Amino acid sequence: MISVSEALDRLFALASPLPVELVPLIEANGRVLARTVSARRDQPPFASSAMDGYALASAAPGLRFRVIGESAAGARFDGRLGPNEAVRIFTGAPVPEGATTVVIQEDVERFGDEILITDRLGSGDNIRPCGTDFRIGDQVLAPRWINPQDIALLASMNIATVPVTRRPRVALISTGDELVMPGEAPGPDQIIASNTHGLHAMLGDLGAEPRLLPIARDSESALRTVFGLIGDADLVITVGGASVGDHDLVARVVADLGMERAFHKVAMRPGKPLMSGKLGAAMMMGLPGNPVSAMVCGHLFMAPVIRSMLGLPAEPALRKRGPLAVDLPANGPREHYMRARILPEGLRPFERQDSSLLSILGEADALVVRPPFDPARAARDVVDFVPL
Numbered sequence: 001m002i003s004v005s006e007a008l009d010r011l012f013a014l015a016s017p018l019p020v021e022l023v024p025l026i027e028a029n030g031r032v033l034a035r036t037v038s039a040r041r042d043q044p045p046f047a048s049s050a051m052d053g054y055a056l057a058s059a060a061p062g063l064r065f066r067v068i069g070e071s072a073a074g075a076r077f078d079g080r081l082g083p084n085e086a087v088r089i090f091t092g093a094p095v096p097e098g099a100t101t102v103v104i105q106e107d108v109e110r111f112g113d114e115i116l117i118t119d120r121l122g123s124g125d126n127i128r129p130c131g132t133d134f135r136i137g138d139q140v141l142a143p144r145w146i147n148p149q150d151i152a153l154l155a156s157m158n159i160a161t162v163p164v165t166r167r168p169r170v171a172l173i174s175t176g177d178e179l180v181m182p183g184e185a186p187g188p189d190q191i192i193a194s195n196t197h198g199l200h201a202m203l204g205d206l207g208a209e210p211r212l213l214p215i216a217r218d219s220e221s222a223l224r225t226v227f228g229l230i231g232d233a234d235l236v237i238t239v240g241g242a243s244v245g246d247h248d249l250v251a252r253v254v255a256d257l258g259m260e261r262a263f264h265k266v267a268m269r270p271g272k273p274l275m276s277g278k279l280g281a282a283m284m285m286g287l288p289g290n291p292v293s294a295m296v297c298g299h300l301f302m303a304p305v306i307r308s309m310l311g312l313p314a315e316p317a318l319r320k321r322g323p324l325a326v327d328l329p330a331n332g333p334r335e336h337y338m339r340a341r342i343l344p345e346g347l348r349p350f351e352r353q354d355s356s357l358l359s360i361l362g363e364a365d366a367l368v369v370r371p372p373f374d375p376a377r378a379a380r381d382v383v384d385f386v387p388l
């Protein structure tokens with residue numbers, strides 16, 4: 001058995017970054033920017049007014065000015081402003097030549113085509129200089145997840161087509177005679193396949209393109225048939241049949257199909273029977289069948305692999321540190337990821353940690369990490385945890 005960090009290193013070695021594709025800006029949210037992009041213009045492209053008011057060469061209470069024209073957003077005042085002249089101006093409009101300040105309309109009194117600056121005159125010139133937001137050539141650095149704020153920025157930079165990493169295509173295969181799909185009528189000894197749906201959702205959140213393949217029954221020929229359906233997947237994920245039982249056939253079948261195995265079994269709990277390797281052009285990950293084991297492996301291994309395929313840094317799942325709310329006994333030889341609640345008084349792992357209990361995973365908002373052979377811990381000891 002290898003350690004969790006050794007398993008991650010081997011997984012990262014198998015995961016190659018995917019090619020770049022161009023997508024319309026409207027489709028770029030949630031994708032990973034694959035190449036650094038540069039602003040195609042200054043923003044604002046001219047000195048512009050931050051307020052509705054009057055553009056002037058200089059302002060002081062008691063001064064009077066003659067209004068000689070108007071500058072609106074999208075239609076500038078073309079002339080030049082003299083010392084006793086004012087231009088009516090609106091927010092976002094170009095500041096006319098000769099103006100150094102904009103006085104807001106609340107601070108003037110208007111009489112016909114004249115204005116008088118009142119004692120209310122505030123400070124500040126209310127002018128946004130050209131390029132105050134960004135300059136032509138300013139960069140948005142790759143790689144990064146593109147979020148709605150980035151979309152607004154890229155739009156403003158006039159980047160209508162965005163280079164992003166292709167979404168990883170991921171084939172998901174449940175294995176086992178006992179499984180039926182959600183919505184089907186299970187036989188007396190059957191249960192509903194939950195793991196592939198959970199992983200499918202996780203992959204969607206990660207910006208991958210998951211595909212749910214038919215359940216493979218517990219026979220070598222059924223497994224081979226379903227492996228025949230993986231098509232152009234970049235990553236094939238099986239769930240179940242990874243352990244040592246008579247019906248655990250995945251390792252044997254993928255070996256027959258020519259997989260070079262990178263490892264099988266990790267010193268962790270839950271998730272011990274994890275395996276991985278290269279199957280032709282695709283990467284393969286065999287996840288354990290116990291539902292919590294599969295989902296924990298999804299968070300700890302599948303998600304970092306997907307991020308690395310997307311060109312993001314090869315890093316483990318984010319860890320934070322926090323105090324325990326309760327005492328914990330010493331840990332055994334496997335790194336233990338304990339489902340826990342984050343409470344005001346600290347992290348409280350659930351009493352029941354069996355790897356079949358999805359209801360407890362649903363209640364959890366963290367996985368408290370216990371290193372192998374971690375000694376007993378007392379309440380208020382600070383420990384690592386993975387937020388869920």
Ligand SMILES: Nc1nc2c(c(=O)[nH]1)N[C@H]1C(S)=C(S)[C@@H](COP(=O)(O)OP(=O)(O)OC[C@H]3O[C@@H](n4cnc5c(N)ncnc54)[C@H](O)[C@@H]3O)O[C@H]1N2
Pocket residue numbers: 174175176178179191192193194195196239240241242243244245248270271272273287288289290291293355
């Ligand atoms: N003698 C030993 N037995 C087991 C060991 C061991 O080291 N020696 N390891 C245990 C551990 S740890 C795990 S985890 C499980 C993993 O076994 P498999 O990956 O072979 O999974 P299965 O046996 O196929 O299934 C386990 C469990 O999970 C249910 N299952 C399977 N697939 C799904 C699915 N898609 N959705 C929902 N539930 C699923 C299945 O019905 C079983 O109940 O092995 C231990 N045994």
Ligand code: MOO
Pocket residue numbers: 268269270271272273288290293294355
């Ligand atoms: O490792 Mo298993 O995943 O403990 O239940």
